[in-house]
Amino acid sequence: MDYSRYTLSRAEKAAYYSASCAALMCLGLLFYRSAPLSAALCLASVPLRRYYEEYLRGRRLRRLLEGFKGLLYSLSASMAAGHQLPDALQEAELSLRGEFGEDSDICLELRAMLNAYYSAHDSIPELFTDFGRRCGQEAVAQFATALAVCTASGGDLETVALRSCGMLLDMLGFEDELSSMFAEKRFDMLVITAMPLIMLSVLNLASASYIAPLYGMLAGRLIMTVSLGLITASAVWGMRIMDVKV
Numbered sequence: 487m488d489y490s491r492y493t494l495s496r497a498e499k500a501a502y503y504s505a506s507c508a509a510l511m512c513l514g515l516l517f518y519r520s521a522p523l524s525a526a527l528c529l530a531s532v533p534l535r536r537y538y539e540e541y542l543r544g545r546r547l548r549r550l551l552e553g554f555k556g557l558l559y560s561l562s563a564s565m566a567a568g569h570q571l572p573d574a575l576q577e578a579e580l581s582l583r584g585e586f587g588e589d590s591d592i593c594l595e596l597r598a599m600l601n602a603y604y605s606a607h608d609s610i611p612e613l614f615t616d617f618g619r620r621c622g623q624e625a626v627a628q629f630a631t632a633l634a635v636c637t638a639s640g641g642d643l644e645t646v647a648l649r650s651c652g653m654l655l656d657m658l659g660f661e662d663e664l665s666s667m668f669a670e671k672r673f674d675m676l677v678i679t680a681m682p683l684i685m686l687s688v689l690n691l692a693s694a695s696y697i698a699p700l701y702g703m704l705a706g707r708l709i710m711t712v713s714l715g716l717i718t719a720s721a722v723w724g725m726r727i728m729d730v731k732v
Contacts, residue, residue: 487591489550489621492543494535502538506531516686517710519701546591551623553592555658556582558629562651571610571647575600611637625654668728675724682717 494502507528514524560581564574579596586592595617602608614630629650636646689697700706 487594487620489543489547489591492539492546494539494542498542502535503531506534506538513683513714516683516690517714518707547621547623549586550591550621551625551658553582553586553590554623554626555655556585557592557596558651558655558658562648562655565648565651572600572603575610609637625658629654672725672728675721675728679717679721679724682713 510528510530511524514520514527518524518527557578560578561571561574564577565571569577575596579593579600582590582593582596599610599613599617602613603610611630611633614626614633618627618630629647632646632650636642686697700710
């Protein structure tokens with residue numbers, strides 16, 4: 487599987503366009519009080535689709551990284567008990583089924599690796615190298631590199647794998663702490679972005695006549711368009727600032 491892109495299924499496309507068009511229609515009615523302009527605003531769901539696909543791709547990668555972290559924990563325990571790496575991978579796959587599901591990406595990857603190892607006799611370091619290349623995760627690539635160097639130099643594969651697991655688990659733990667710190671900031675940013683929408687909704691309900699010129703005059707339409715553009719730009723800018731790569 488190529489993790490560098492995410493393609494929506496037919497059901498996901500239907501759900502996305504239904505939700506996005508409904509949200510954009512409400513946004514258009516809030517800013518323009520015009521059904522035609524609101525319907526025209528729904529066309530923005532087409533270019534916005536790639537951002538939704540990128541969000542789903544990131545969520546899938548985060549889930550995959552969580553599974554890889556669980557894999558490292560399982561490998562550490564198995565190899566510390568004296569098991570060989572192939573046997574430890576089998577035990578890890580069985581363990582991860584209960585936590586992430588049989589059809590999860592990490593379990594599918596492990597089953598594919600084990601099948602390639604036992605049927606085609608591919609080397610485990612090469613299989614992890616291919617996995618790291620496809621998912622683009624630094625932790626997987628580092629683990630694969632450690633295994634490959636060990637195999638090339640004739641070292642103890644199990645010992646190197648065990649030490650690599652410990653170091654990578656420390657690194658992933660730091661990443662989790664950093665993600666938790668930014669999660670609160672992202673929520674604050676979403677609240678700040680939503681405040682103008684909430685205020686405009688309250689004004690429409692409490693004092694519609696007070697802001698009627700914004701909907702009935704050309705200048706008002708322009709002001710509302712500029713406001714909507716600024717709110718959108720600030721939201722996008724804020725998300726980019728918070729998108730920190732560790």
